[in-house]
Amino acid sequence: MTPILELRNITRIYGEGDNRVIAVDSVTLSLNRQEMLLIMGPSGSGKTTLLSMMGCILRPTDGEVIIDNKVVSDSDEDMLPDIRKQYFGFVFQSFNLFPSLTAVDNVELILRLKKHDRKKLQADALRLIERFGLAKRGDFYPSDMSGGEKQRVALARALAGDPPIILADEPTANLDSKTGLDVLRHLKGLAVEAQKAIVIVSHDPKAETMADRVVYLEDGKIKDK
Amino acid sequence: MYWLALKTLFHEKGRLIITLIGIVFSTVLSLTQIAMYLGMMGNATSILRHVDADIWVAAKNIQNFDFANPFPEERINRVNAIPDVVWSDKLILTWGFLKLANGGQEQVQIIGFNPDSGIDVPWNILAGNPEDLKSGRYMIIDKTAEQRVGRLELNTIWELNEKRFKLVGLSEGIKSFTTSPIVFMSYNQAQGFMTMTGRKSNHASFIVARLKDKGLSRDVAETLKVSLKDNDVFTKKDFIYKTVMYWTVQTGMGMGFFLTAILGLIVGGAIVGQTVYANTMEHLREFGTLKALGARNSDIYKVIFAQTGISAVAGYTIGSVLILLAKDGIEKAGVSLYLSAGLFLSLFFVILLTCLLSAYFSVRKVRTLDPATVFRM
Numbered sequence: 001m002t003p004i005l006e007l008r009n010i011t012r013i014y015g016e017g018d019n020r021v022i023a024v025d026s027v028t029l030s031l032n033r034q035e036m037l038l039i040m041g042p043s044g045s046g047k048t049t050l051l052s053m054m055g056c057i058l059r060p061t062d063g064e065v066i067i068d069n070k071v072v073s074d075s076d077e078d079m080l081p082d083i084r085k086q087y088f089g090f091v092f093q094s095f096n097l098f099p100s101l102t103a104v105d106n107v108e109l110i111l112r113l114k115k116h117d118r119k120k121l122q123a124d125a126l127r128l129i130e131r132f133g134l135a136k137r138g139d140f141y142p143s144d145m146s147g148g149e150k151q152r153v154a155l156a157r158a159l160a161g162d163p164p165i166i167l168a169d170e171p172t173a174n175l176d177s178k179t180g181l182d183v184l185r186h187l188k189g190l191a192v193e194a195q196k197a198i199v200i201v202s203h204d205p206k207a208e209t210m211a212d213r214v215v216y217l218e219d220g221k222i223k224d225k
Numbered sequence: 226m227y228w229l230a231l232k233t234l235f236h237e238k239g240r241l242i243i244t245l246i247g248i249v250f251s252t253v254l255s256l257t258q259i260a261m262y263l264g265m266m267g268n269a270t271s272i273l274r275h276v277d278a279d280i281w282v283a284a285k286n287i288q289n290f291d292f293a294n295p296f297p298e299e300r301i302n303r304v305n306a307i308p309d310v311v312w313s314d315k316l317i318l319t320w321g322f323l324k325l326a327n328g329g330q331e332q333v334q335i336i337g338f339n340p341d342s343g344i345d346v347p348w349n350i351l352a353g354n355p356e357d358l359k360s361g362r363y364m365i366i367d368k369t370a371e372q373r374v375g376r377l378e379l380n381t382i383w384e385l386n387e388k389r390f391k392l393v394g395l396s397e398g399i400k401s402f403t404t405s406p407i408v409f410m411s412y413n414q415a416q417g418f419m420t421m422t423g424r425k426s427n428h429a430s431f432i433v434a435r436l437k438d439k440g441l442s443r444d445v446a447e448t449l450k451v452s453l454k455d456n457d458v459f460t461k462k463d464f465i466y467k468t469v470m471y472w473t474v475q476t477g478m479g480m481g482f483f484l485t486a487i488l489g490l491i492v493g494g495a496i497v498g499q500t501v502y503a504n505t506m507e508h509l510r511e512f513g514t515l516k517a518l519g520a521r522n523s524d525i526y527k528v529i530f531a532q533t534g535i536s537a538v539a540g541y542t543i544g545s546v547l548i549l550l551a552k553d554g555i556e557k558a559g560v561s562l563y564l565s566a567g568l569f570l571s572l573f574f575v576i577l578l579t580c581l582l583s584a585y586f587s588v589r590k591v592r593t594l595d596p597a598t599v600f601r602m
């Protein structure tokens with residue numbers, strides 16, 4: 001089976017001259033369907049930069065990003081939103097939910113963005129929310145939810161529109177260990193049951209035990225351990 | 226995305242209210258200023274516009290309709306000498322003092338005309354008949370004068386510059402720029418008032434003429450300018466224009482209204498721009514997240530513009546309703562407001578445009594928002 005996503009010799013350099021930082025240095029990496037890949041490494045090692053390039057949010061300075069056998073790293077700027085829409089769900093450290101939307105509406109928003117069938121918007125948003133154990137929280141605003149609940153809404157949102165890849169940057173960093181574990185289990189579930197490819201950036205030792213594969217990053221390079 | 230616009234707009238009620246206050250303020254201020262200005266200009270030209278004449282002859286160097294000076298009335302013969310003239314007539318505009326029941330006096334504008342000609346002054350007759358003015362000391366007063374002179378009852382006798390006049394009719398809504406009450410009487414009677422102010426008799430204030438064809442107005446006016454060297458000759462349009470320009474430009478009044486109206490727009494626009502910008506900044510992380518998830522800039526612009534547009538429509542409607550409710554009260558205080566569908570519509574587009582322009586900074590912020598930063602927010 002071909003990988004859903006491949007990085008070939010990918011490099012990202014920030015700044016110029018004295019401020020030049022090689023955040024990611026010639027990384028080659030592939031991601032398989034139904035796989036949960038964990039990226040670990042010290043702060044500043046380039047994890048977020050790498051994840052952003054995987055998600056077509058950030059352009060590599062050099063190298064190729066290949067999704068579903070198509071080279072996308074040289075796509076027009078104009079094409080990138082549609083690529084992201086089609087292939088990716090994102091989960092953030094600080095949830096990034098719309099404070100003025102309820103849990104269900106936060107999910108419905110993404111369904112609308114992805115031009116989901118109009119008649120099924122609300123039902124499908126609700127189903128996604130329920131899938132993450134939030135049946136009773138659908139009408140709650142983010143300000144009335146716990147961190148774990150918010151991150152589960154974010155998972156439901158990432159899954160909206162059924163993208164094949166979900167990228168999560170330190171999804172448990174703002175959660176206590178128990179709710180963090182819960183969120184990781186849900187992510188694992190997405191890989192196993194929903195056949196998603198999952199990439200998690202995390203320092204969390206619990207993630208290490210759950211991941212199918214772990215990649216260590218140091219100074220922008222993959223390190224064997 | 227309009228869905229998102231509505232959801233967030235009504236969720237943040239405090240900010241919505243501030244936005245609406247800004248727009249209502251703009252609407253009320255600009256609308257009243259423009260309506261007052263148009264109302265005043267309407268009054269300043271009401272007789273001018275209503276008399277169905279194509280040509281107006283006035284004394285030399287007249288500034289506007291109300292500042293009429295007398296000139297010899299026999300000059301009407303020169304006007305009648307023009308073959309294209311269907312009819313012509315003389316008009317008098319002069320001033321007098323009406324003695325009030327409480328012993329006080331009120332300065333009034335006197336319009337003297339020949340009720341037999343087709344001049345159709347006064348119009349909007351509530352009671353009586355202009356024909357009744359023909360033979361003696363009779364007058365018609367406009368009902369709006371009641372604010373100034375007290376109750377106007379038919380067949381009562383009033384003293385005008387010590388002459389006794391009988392009130393035989395009432396018109397409604399005929400006002401002049403000066404806000405002095407307007408008294409209509411026969412040409413001969415009015416001429417008497419001009420004589421009293423030291424003028425020779427047989428003088429007129431205006432000669433008006435109707436032509437076979439309105440299209441000839443300019444040519445006839447040019448011809449008459451040659452034969453009436455000591456007069457100013459206008460087409461109807463030019464005299465209206467001259468009068469409006471006098472009050473607007475020479476008195477500086479137009480500039481005053483204009484500046485206040487613009488100020489209203491600027492203050493309102495600033496409030497709207499400020500709240501929309503604050504709203505955008507507050508949602509920057511979410512907008513960035515949307516971009517990361519595949520939203521285009523245009524999707525987010527739609528949200529911002531829709532919110533601004535909805536606020537503009539709501540605020541403008543509230544402001545307009547407030548003005549319509551206050552209209553009677555304002556007019557009772559003697560201020561004429563000219564409010565037409567055209568005015569409401571045009572100002573709506575101006576306010577909408579102001580609001581959308583004020584969203585510009587928010588839109589620029591979104592355009593330069595890099596979705597890669599959302600992992601770092």
Ligand SMILES: Nc1ncnc2c1ncn2[C@@H]1O[C@H](COP(=O)(O)OP(=O)(O)O)[C@@H](O)[C@H]1O
Nearest residue numbers: 014015021023042043044045046047048049050
């Ligand atoms: N926008 C940026 N401009 C300049 N340098 C950056 C930028 N983003 C990240 N960096 C630098 O790139 C390196 C890698 O950062 P990052 O990818 O955030 O690492 P991590 O997520 O592992 O902490 C760091 O040295 C960081 O300072």
Ligand SMILES: [Mg+2]
Nearest residue numbers: 047048049169
């Ligand atoms: Mg990071």
